[in-house]
Amino acid sequence: MTQYLDIMLRAVAVYIFIIIAIRLFGKKELTQLSVIDLVFILLISNAVQNAMVGSNTSLQGGLVAAVALFITNFILKKLIYKFQPIGKLIQGEPITLIYNGSVQKKNLEKADFTIYELEAAVREHGVKSIENVDLAILEVDGNISVLSEDFKTKSRRKRVQKGLGDF
16 A cells, blocks of 8 residues: 555646646646646656556556546646635746737746747738737746737728628
8 A cells, every 4th residue: 555655646746746837837838738747748648657656567557646646736727716726836927928019038038938929920810020019928827829910900991892881
């Protein structure tokens, strides 16, 4: 029984280590998954590896590690949901990159983004240039949200074309 407790503790320790490492080294590469979801997927896929189960490469050892990860992930998500400071600590907060057409240089450096990456993100949202962006935010999941007058104009034009009027 202590062998399985050891596996559980090792799996949880690796899970927490990966979350901390991702938080420390940034999240800009994460685009669709939250930090917790990414760690969860990475660790579940490795639940039967020796790094977490030690010398026990049995099916039971892998299942014990997987159960420990499921439980830890569930608890962490509940804590984040119920306690906003824990969510901010683990996932971070959104970072404003552009405000009223002006790049927020300190925040850009904090997010470890280059101006070229920011320009590419703006273009991906269909906006010609940074000057046309009202607001661009690096979200906690790694996505960049871009709001602009170009978007409002395009949306308005589409509504008029569909006969929905201009409201």
